[in-house]
Amino acid sequence: xxxxxxxxxxxxxxxxxxxxxxxxxxxxxxxxxxxxxxxxxxxxxxxxxxxxxxxxxxxxxxxxxxxxxxxxxxxxxxxxxxxxxxxxxxxxxxxxxxxxxxxxxxxxxxxxxxxxxxxxxxxxxxxxxxxxxxxxxxxxxxxxxxxxxxxxxxxxxxxxxxxxxxxxxxxxxxxxxxxxxxxxx
Amino acid sequence: xxxxxxxxxxxxxxxxxxxxxxxxxxxxxxxxxxxxxxxxxxxxxxxxxxxxxxxxxxxxxxxxxxxxxxxxxxxxxxxxxxxxxxxxxxxxxxxxxxxxxxxxxxxxxxxxxxxxxxxxxxxxxxxxxxxxxxxxxxxxxxxxxxxxxxxxxxxxxxxxxxxxxxxxxxxxxxxxxxxxxxxxxxxxxxxxxxxxxxxxxxxxxxxxxxxxxxxxxxxxxxxxxxxxxxxxxxxxxxxxxxxxxxxxxxxxxxxxxxxxxxxxxxxxxxxxxxxxxxxxxxxxxxxxxxxxxxxxxxxxxxxxxxxxxxxxxxxxxxx
Numbered sequence: 001x002x003x004x005x006x007x008x009x010x011x012x013x014x015x016x017x018x019x020x021x022x023x024x025x026x027x028x029x030x031x032x033x034x035x036x037x038x039x040x041x042x043x044x045x046x047x048x049x050x051x052x053x054x055x056x057x058x059x060x061x062x063x064x065x066x067x068x069x070x071x072x073x074x075x076x077x078x079x080x081x082x083x084x085x086x087x088x089x090x091x092x093x094x095x096x097x098x099x100x101x102x103x104x105x106x107x108x109x110x111x112x113x114x115x116x117x118x119x120x121x122x123x124x125x126x127x128x129x130x131x132x133x134x135x136x137x138x139x140x141x142x143x144x145x146x147x148x149x150x151x152x153x154x155x156x157x158x159x160x161x162x163x164x165x166x167x168x169x170x171x172x173x174x175x176x177x178x179x180x181x182x183x184x185x
Numbered sequence: 186x187x188x189x190x191x192x193x194x195x196x197x198x199x200x201x202x203x204x205x206x207x208x209x210x211x212x213x214x215x216x217x218x219x220x221x222x223x224x225x226x227x228x229x230x231x232x233x234x235x236x237x238x239x240x241x242x243x244x245x246x247x248x249x250x251x252x253x254x255x256x257x258x259x260x261x262x263x264x265x266x267x268x269x270x271x272x273x274x275x276x277x278x279x280x281x282x283x284x285x286x287x288x289x290x291x292x293x294x295x296x297x298x299x300x301x302x303x304x305x306x307x308x309x310x311x312x313x314x315x316x317x318x319x320x321x322x323x324x325x326x327x328x329x330x331x332x333x334x335x336x337x338x339x340x341x342x343x344x345x346x347x348x349x350x351x352x353x354x355x356x357x358x359x360x361x362x363x364x365x366x367x368x369x370x371x372x373x374x375x376x377x378x379x380x381x382x383x384x385x386x387x388x389x390x391x392x393x394x395x396x397x398x399x400x401x402x403x404x405x406x407x408x409x410x411x412x413x414x415x416x417x418x419x420x421x422x423x424x425x426x427x428x429x430x431x432x433x434x435x436x437x438x439x440x441x442x443x444x445x446x447x448x449x450x451x452x453x454x455x456x457x458x459x460x461x462x463x464x465x466x467x468x469x470x471x472x473x474x475x476x477x478x479x480x481x482x483x484x485x486x487x488x489x490x491x492x493x494x495x496x497x498x499x500x501x502x503x504x
Contacts, residue, residue, distance in 0.1 A: 002298075002299060002486070003297075004248075004295070004298075027214050028208075028213050028214060031213050032213075062248060064295030064296045064297060065201060065205070065296060065297055067204075067205060067208065068201035068204045068205060069201075071204065071208070072197055072198065072204075075197055076194075076197050079193060079194060079197070083190075088190055088193075095193075098193065099187075099189050099190060099193065100189075102188075102189035102192050102193065103187065103188075103189040105189075106187075106188035106189045106192055107187050107188050107189050117191075118191050118194055118195045119195075121188075121191055121192055121195035122195040122196070122197075122198055125192070125195055125196055125199065126198075126199055126200065129199055129200065129203050130200070134206060137203055137206065137207070138206055138207045138210040141196075141199065141203060141204060141206075141207035142207050142210060142211050144192075144193065144196055145196055145197075145199065145204065145207065146207060146208070146211060146213070148211055152211070153211070156210055156211050156212055157210055
């Protein structure tokens with residue numbers, strides 16, 4: 001079933017919307033959640049929460065593409081789950097490693113009096129992504145949005161792990177440079 | 186919260202196109218085959234459930250899009266247009282200025298969508314009186330090159346295009362059912378081959394079908410390549426069955442006239458463009474052809490690519 005029809009099911013308050021969403025996007029959402037939580041049961045709960053959020057948000061939202069819409073909900077819910085438990089940096093998944101990599105660039109040597117706002121960071125990240133080459137952007141988002149492992153990114157992109165690490169490092173440096181130019185750090 | 190942690194949260198709301206591009210690279214499935222920009226599963230090809238002209242509208246509410254017309258301002262800077270100078274060649278990107286365009290159509294359709302195909306009848310090749318010595322008709326059907334080319338626009342690594350390959354084979358490679366690929370098309374062109382051989386393009390009639398994904402963020406333009414003095418006149422706006430109809434006449438300095446029928450489906454988001462040489466096709470004749478066109482939606486999903494191509498040239502090769 002195409003996205004427009006699934007969205008219509010949500011808008012017409014048909015519970016078939018959930019089963020169609022699960023059929024088409026369940027695996028995708030579980031992958032996103034598992035990459036963050038590294039726990040199958042927790043990921044399953046987050047995916048169910050995603051469906052509930054989707055049910056409550058349509059109407060009034062009418063997303064033209066459900067993959068990014070549901071993906072963002074799943075990722076947000078999964079991250080919040082860890083934050084609420086105060087264990088963002090713990091666990092067996094990729095998230096602690098991702099945070100370490102970002103900390104190298106964004107935490108050390110920063111002016112601690114200048115606290116970055118999430119909104120500002122979002123604006124700068126979006127701006128950075130719009131300037132990157134497609135390959136750089138794909139690799140960056142694979143790591144820091146999808147939380148895929150370096151090995152997985154290397155396998156899927158066809159680059160070596162060393163090349164992936166180098167690309168990520170350079171992109172983080174570009175982000176830092178941009179933040180400095182904007183006077184945010 | 187540390188900046189690194191904030192960055193992880195701040196990254197959540199990034200551009201959907203960027204996110205989808207990374208998802209495709211990772212091969213994360215969305216209920217379909219992984220690792221590709223399009224989906225190979227064909228939606229069951231049931232005509233009863235397909236988008237046939239005259240099909241009744243579903244009971245539930247559907248977002249209705251609209252086709253708008255505007256006269257472009259002069260001096261607007263460069264745009265990129267998909268232009269197919271020869272039906273046997275792949276469409277190319279041209280970079281031209283906007284200031285010669287006489288009329289533009291825009292559409293408030295959602296991003297992305299399914300690849301539609303059509304079947305037309307009542308065309309000149311089926312009538313004996315079109316076969317004579319002075320008019321050599323050349324049917325350029327099976328113009329479904331668009332899909333592989335368009336998929337390549339979204340992700341250049343995804344589709345290998347060999348111009349020598351049969352269009353139906355390209356479509357099969359892209360995941361379309363082989364039988365549909367052979368008998369349903371996106372473009373019909375009948376051309377006066379005699380004048381074409383003399384180096385003077387002369388389309389008798391042409392039908393193009395554009396899915397909503399092509400229309401998102403783009404405009405359909407008329408007159409950008411026409412000689413000085415060409416006039417483009419909207420003749421009528423109306424409802425035509427389920428379609429929003431716009432009839433446009435193009436008057437060339439040579440005296441030649443082209444008639445254009447734009448039929449936009451506000452709920453399925455596709456556009457049918459039927460253009461005919463005015464010597465042979467007046468508006469009632471074009472409307473008759475429109476009544477007999479069947480459009481079906483395949484299961485092939487295509488992303489919009491507004492940043493690569495932002496206009497569709499609608500001029501008939503005539504005049």
